[in-house]
Amino acid sequence: MKLLEGKSAIVTGSGRGIGRAIARLFAEHGARVVVNDLEGDIAEGVAAEIGEAGGSAVACVGSVTAPEFPEKVVRTAVEEFGRLDILVNNAGYTWDGVIQNVTDEMWQAMIDVHLTAPFRIIRAAAPYMREPAKAELAEGRRIHRKIINVSSTSGVAGNPGQVNYSAGKMGIVGVTKTLAKEWGRFSINVNAVAYGFIETRLTAAKEEHNRARVGEIEVELGIPEQMRQMAMRMIPLGRAGTPEEAAGPVLFLASPLSDYVTGHVLLVTGGSYV
Numbered sequence: 001m002k003l004l005e006g007k008s009a010i011v012t013g014s015g016r017g018i019g020r021a022i023a024r025l026f027a028e029h030g031a032r033v034v035v036n037d038l039e040g041d042i043a044e045g046v047a048a049e050i051g052e053a054g055g056s057a058v059a060c061v062g063s064v065t066a067p068e069f070p071e072k073v074v075r076t077a078v079e080e081f082g083r084l085d086i087l088v089n090n091a092g093y094t095w096d097g098v099i100q101n102v103t104d105e106m107w108q109a110m111i112d113v114h115l116t117a118p119f120r121i122i123r124a125a126a127p128y129m130r131e132p133a134k135a136e137l138a139e140g141r142r143i144h145r146k147i148i149n150v151s152s153t154s155g156v157a158g159n160p161g162q163v164n165y166s167a168g169k170m171g172i173v174g175v176t177k178t179l180a181k182e183w184g185r186f187s188i189n190v191n192a193v194a195y196g197f198i199e200t201r202l203t204a205a206k207e208e209h210n211r212a213r214v215g216e217i218e219v220e221l222g223i224p225e226q227m228r229q230m231a232m233r234m235i236p237l238g239r240a241g242t243p244e245e246a247a248g249p250v251l252f253l254a255s256p257l258s259d260y261v262t263g264h265v266l267l268v269t270g271g272s273y274v
């Protein structure tokens with residue numbers, strides 16, 4: 001059964017990792033997808049992959065933190081697909097340090113990407129999500145639209161070395177719960193997923209030296225291998241999740257299966273933090 005037939009979705013940061021798995025799963029379920037990433041080649045690549053698999057996708061390249069980006073990505077969905085039903089705020093990265101080593105720049109970068117950008121994108125989407133809903137409700141039709149914000153166990157329980165990331169990821173939970181209350185009457189469901197340990201570039205061994213570019217700067221990503229092994233032993237399911245396993249709960253929150261779920265933070269952690 002295809003769960004998103006006829007829907008139009010934006011997935012930020014979907015050039016790799018969890019976002020890519022979400023974009024591909026949405027497309028498999030019939031959604032037309034705006035694939036966004038900071039890195040143009042990988043965004044175009046995912047859109048092409050989806051097209052080759054018989055789905056429909058378009059790339060929208062750019063940083064979610066750019067002031068003009070929110071209007072641009074929303075316009076892309078509306079111009080290409082005629083509507084906007086689903087928004088997934090997924091783009092992000094980590095810039096870790098214990099508080100005494102966290103500079104203002106490190107702090108601000110995490111707040112910008114994990115909190116301010118989703119806020120601005122949701123605000124830009126408002127006319128395309130609320131106005132059609134008003135018209136539909138006036139005609140006695142209830143059509144659900146969905147916003148899913150990506151948080152983290154750092155945004156639920158805190159995590160040493162991530163004061164900046166944790167603040168952004170907890171902030172987005174506040175946005176989620178508040179908007180669920182503001183927009184419930186328009187049948188717009190607003191939920192969050194909080195991931196634990198999902199195998200992506202973000203959580204790969206530090207020894208692999210993966211880096212993310214932030215403007216002029218490159219940030220080192222990853223977790224020391226010894227800590228990765230320790231973290232995995234603490235997970236009740238005994239392993240990290242795959243990007244595909246991370247995408248499944250987002251499909252649920254984007255689909256009609258969750259029409260009566262809003263303001264919720266769904267832990268996708270293999271049993272940790274429950």
Ligand SMILES: NC(=O)c1ccc[n+]([C@@H]2O[C@H](COP(=O)([O-])OP(=O)(O)OC[C@H]3O[C@@H](n4cnc5c(N)ncnc54)[C@H](O)[C@@H]3O)[C@@H](O)[C@H]2O)c1
Nearest residue numbers: 013017018038063064090091092152195197198200201202
């Ligand atoms: N992997 C995990 O274990 C884990 C745990 C908790 C939360 N998360 C969250 O899940 C989301 C996806 O992370 P991932 O693990 O797939 O990482 P990833 O590095 O594999 O993929 C993230 C993608 O987002 C893009 N991106 C980063 N900043 C961007 C920006 N400013 N504008 C547009 N695109 C940008 C990157 O280029 C990258 O392609 C992030 O919000 C992350 O914080 C991941």
